[in-house]
Amino acid sequence: QSALTQPASVSGSPGQSITISCTGTSSDVGGYNYVSWYQQHPGKAPKLMISDVSNRPSGVSNRFSGSKSGNTASLTISGLQAEDEADYYCISYTSSTRVAFGGGTKLTVL
């Protein structure tokens, strides 16, 4: 059982926007601005897409954005494209063990 809760799956049509949530506690997501998001395509290593809640690393499309409210962080992908179909994971700093992982969300582009 993962420390952070994500929906198992989300879907959207090309051009639409989707949001993936990541819910934790005040000891992780809610207590620090250290939530990051990762994209993983089948058979590939994860890739950092959002750092520190809302920062986009160099080279990441501005269609990807992150936010946080209370104990829940969110990843929003706008203008969905077929290439966005992948698994997405959130990770947060936690005072107890350094990092906590979400269980992952499968994004399907219809």
Next chain:
Amino acid sequence: QVQLEQSGSELKKPGASVKVSCKASGYTFTTYVMHWVRQAPGQGLEWVGWINTNTGNPTFAQGFTGRFVFSLDTSVSTAYLQISSLKAEDTAVYYCTRESWDGYNLDHWGQGTLVTVSS
């Protein structure tokens, strides 16, 4: 550029041991924390733990104590994950991943090493 190059796939029998390597290049190895992450077939990412590459001090996630060992060879900028008394449920891809200097983000990942445990 930063690279993490992992060793190749392994096929082991139950009860055996395996040692996975992760060679870093493109940055000062001892300046960045290294994490290890496991992904069983068809499953999500599972955090194994992390090692302070400056002190060698390891921290393991719950469920990964006892059979899992982190080690370093700083002379060749390489981190290692050793798993002993292998079980079928250890079958997974194991990733090493570097933590960024400015926060708890995993900014670079190795390509993964598939460890298969089967009789």
